Amino acid sequence: MNETVLETEKLDKVYKLGGRSIRALSDVNLQVKKGDFVSIMGPSGSGKTTLLNILGCLDKPTSGRIILDDVDVTTVPEKELYKIRRYKIGFVFQTFNLLPYLSAIENVELPMEGTGKSKEEKLKRARELLKLVGLAERENHKPLRLSAGEQQRVAIARALANGPSILLADEPTGNLDAKTKYEIVRLLGKLNTEHGTTIVMVTHDNAIASHARRVLFINDGKMLSKEKMGLFAKEKLTCPACGREIQITHVFCPHCGRKLSN
Amino acid sequence: MRTLLVVIALGFSIAIMISIPAGIMANQESMQTLSENLTSTITTMQEEINKTATLIECSTTPNQGMQTFRPGGGFFGGVNETFINESIVDEIYSINVSGVRVVKDVIPSLEKSSSENITETITTPFGNRTVYRSAYTIIGVCLNSSIISSYSILPTNITAGENLSEGDSCYVLISSNLTEYFEAGVGDTITINGELFTVKGIFESSSQTRTVYMNISDAQRITGLTGEISKLYVYVVDSSYATQVADVIKAAYPELYVTSYQDRLENLQQMQSMYTQTLSNAESSIAQAQSTATQVIIIAVAATSLIVLFVMLYSVRERTKEIGILKAIGFSNWNVMSQFMLEGVLIGLIGGATGVLIGSTIAPFLSSFLIPQINLFGGTQRPQASVQMPSTNIVGLQSYTTVTLSPELILLALGAAVLLGAIGSLYPAWRASKISPIEALRYE
Numbered sequence: 001m002n003e004t005v006l007e008t009e010k011l012d013k014v015y016k017l018g019g020r021s022i023r024a025l026s027d028v029n030l031q032v033k034k035g036d037f038v039s040i041m042g043p044s045g046s047g048k049t050t051l052l053n054i055l056g057c058l059d060k061p062t063s064g065r066i067i068l069d070d071v072d073v074t075t076v077p078e079k080e081l082y083k084i085r086r087y088k089i090g091f092v093f094q095t096f097n098l099l100p101y102l103s104a105i106e107n108v109e110l111p112m113e114g115t116g117k118s119k120e121e122k123l124k125r126a127r128e129l130l131k132l133v134g135l136a137e138r139e140n141h142k143p144l145r146l147s148a149g150e151q152q153r154v155a156i157a158r159a160l161a162n163g164p165s166i167l168l169a170d171e172p173t174g175n176l177d178a179k180t181k182y183e184i185v186r187l188l189g190k191l192n193t194e195h196g197t198t199i200v201m202v203t204h205d206n207a208i209a210s211h212a213r214r215v216l217f218i219n220d221g222k223m224l225s226k227e228k229m230g231l232f233a234k235e236k237l238t239c240p241a242c243g244r245e246i247q248i249t250h251v252f253c254p255h256c257g258r259k260l261s262n
Numbered sequence: 263m264r265t266l267l268v269v270i271a272l273g274f275s276i277a278i279m280i281s282i283p284a285g286i287m288a289n290q291e292s293m294q295t296l297s298e299n300l301t302s303t304i305t306t307m308q309e310e311i312n313k314t315a316t317l318i319e320c321s322t323t324p325n326q327g328m329q330t331f332r333p334g335g336g337f338f339g340g341v342n343e344t345f346i347n348e349s350i351v352d353e354i355y356s357i358n359v360s361g362v363r364v365v366k367d368v369i370p371s372l373e374k375s376s377s378e379n380i381t382e383t384i385t386t387p388f389g390n391r392t393v394y395r396s397a398y399t400i401i402g403v404c405l406n407s408s409i410i411s412s413y414s415i416l417p418t419n420i421t422a423g424e425n426l427s428e429g430d431s432c433y434v435l436i437s438s439n440l441t442e443y444f445e446a447g448v449g450d451t452i453t454i455n456g457e458l459f460t461v462k463g464i465f466e467s468s469s470q471t472r473t474v475y476m477n478i479s480d481a482q483r484i485t486g487l488t489g490e491i492s493k494l495y496v497y498v499v500d501s502s503y504a505t506q507v508a509d510v511i512k513a514a515y516p517e518l519y520v521t522s523y524q525d526r527l528e529n530l531q532q533m534q535s536m537y538t539q540t541l542s543n544a545e546s547s548i549a550q551a552q553s554t555a556t557q558v559i560i561i562a563v564a565a566t567s568l569i570v571l572f573v574m575l576y577s578v579r580e581r582t583k584e585i586g587i588l589k590a591i592g593f594s595n596w597n598v599m600s601q602f603m604l605e606g607v608l609i610g611l612i613g614g615a616t617g618v619l620i621g622s623t624i625a626p627f628l629s630s631f632l633i634p635q636i637n638l639f640g641g642t643q644r645p646q647a648s649v650q651m652p653s654t655n656i657v658g659l660q661s662y663t664t665v666t667l668s669p670e671l672i673l674l675a676l677g678a679a680v681l682l683g684a685i686g687s688l689y690p691a692w693r694a695s696k697i698s699p700i701e702a703l704r705y706e
Contacts, residue, residue: 083594
């Protein structure tokens with residue numbers, strides 16, 4: 001997994017609200033290799049969703065470059081961007097964003113609309129994907145007749161429809177209860193480990209973030225550098241008391257319960 | 263629900279669009295017929311006016327009407343009939359006014375009561391009386407082609423067979439009330455004064471008169487009145503000479519009863535102006551109806567595309583989030599635009615179909631409601647013709663029930679509906695395609 005799928009260089013995003021300008025992203029440099037599973041954590045308003053939207057070509061950076069599969073997407077004209085979104089990126093939303101009047105399988109087929117695939121090919125691919133996310137027998141259900149977790153599975157299947165280079169998930173567990181949260185994040189983990197899907201996930205839930213191979217932190221639009229993070233810069237941390245693995249956001253050790261110092 | 267409303271609204275617009283032209287077409291046809299009939303009537307009347315104005319009638323007997331019987335049980339049948347030698351034709355023809363010949367045509371005719379009589383029982387103030395009268399009147403007319411074609415000297419309302427034509431000899435035209443008396447129909451042979459005649463045609467008599475028309479030379483021969491005539495129709499070249507010439511004839515032939523037709527002229531002119539008025543009413547109604555229809559159609563077209571426009575704009579707004587999702591998962595601008603265009607076309611198609619259904623139901627009512635009634639003669643009164651008028655068929659415009667929707671019109675309406683759906687959704691679809699995905703996704 002040395003091949004770089006996604007790389008950003010000096011990404012800046014400035015919003016102009018009235019006369020004031022708000023810096024949402026500042027000098028973000030990020031590198032995602034093929035087969036990686038990256039969690040981006042940060043408090044609300046830290047710019048993590050903005051970053052993901054920019055990575056997903058839904059929004060444009062004020063400056064900086066995004067290289068996706070060796071293509072600088074910031075130079076792709078607006079009219080051509082849909083091809084990047086269609087073939088290179090799979091997007092999973094916090095609110096699932098399924099079309100309510102389409103069945104599960106139709107929702108999964110939707111991104112293949114206009115790709116020149118035949119009806120049978122689309123159906124076959126959609127069935128495969130629904131089977132992959134464990135919903136093979138519910139393909140004709142409308143989203144409202146599916147549970148929240150099932151809806152998110154459909155959304156993940158949809159995101160994978162055109163075999164994207166990278167799967168971007170924006171708070172994929174944000175609207176789910178504790179049990180289904182883990183099912184979804186495990187599904188993402190399975191996709192990553194068994195199918196080599198490259199994933200970038202934004203979350204504010206450290207328990208969810210811990211399922212990723214790497215966790216990155218963002219605050220005030222800045223990625224926390226390794227130097228600043230100091231001790232926490234290491235990707236795997238251990239509890240000083242019991243020696244077992246802990247996460248940077250833990251205040252108490254989940255294993256021995258000892259209060260952790262910053 | 264909203265789509266249903268659109269479909270109904272669209273349906274009504276389309277219904278208007280198809281029923282108006284259907285009504286117009288139906289009306290235009292009857293209008294056209296009316297207009298043509300009126301025009302030909304007016305032309306014929308003008309000819310009649312010209313002829314009447316220039317006509318002087320000269321008769322050896324007082325005018326018709328009182329001819330049938332006389333009170334007191336006596337009978338009138340050739341007793342008082344007098345005749346005049348036909349040399350008078352040339353004499354009148356050569357009348358000059360200040361050295362200019364002013365008589366255009368002199369048409370002689372011979373009218374003679376038949377020698378056979380019939381008895382009739384009639385009711386009088388003194389009780390029922392049996393009267394004798396002549397069985398019929400023989401009218402010998404000048405069967406000359408130029409005269410037949412220029413003047414209506416023969417009856418026009420033939421019910422069987424044919425009218426007399428130039429040079430017909432030994433043929434007769436009989437009034438319908440004589441078929442029983444002669445026991446004869448078209449093609450049968452009848453005997454008059456010992457001579458055989460073939461019935462060439464039968465005409466519907468306007469009154470109780472029983473008449474046999476034949477060639478004047480036949481009439482003169484069988485009545486033994488060779489060279490004699492009883493009536494002259496004198497036509498002068500210009501109506502201004504009519505009175506003058508009538509006076510000359512009166513002075514020269516005191517035995518003749520001379521009538522000119524100045525009073526009838528006025529009546530005719532009055533009638534003609536009435537017809538002219540009706541014609542112009544009809545024509546302006548056609549024009550008015552057409553402009554009304556055009557306006558209504560323009561309004562319907564505008565309304566239809568506006569309905570589609572606003573509904574689609576609303577739909578785009580309402581579905582902003584959906585557009586955002588579609589774009590986020592890789593729909594191109596064109597994909598999004600064609601989605602909405604397709605939707606507009608579908609709405610148009612369904613609306614059009616509804617419109618055809620509604621239209622075929624309401625078209626007859628709607629068109630009669632929207633198209634002004636035409637005032638024919640200001641009511642039911644029709645002018646009474648005091649002179650013989652050419653028969654005319656004036657088509658009434660009251661019948662609007664014949665409105666039919668042709669397949670072409672239905673196809674046209676469906677096409678228009680689809681086109682309007684596409685036009686109306688063009689701008690909303692374009693707007694939808696331009697929506698930024700990130701803003702659309704935030705939209706709730």
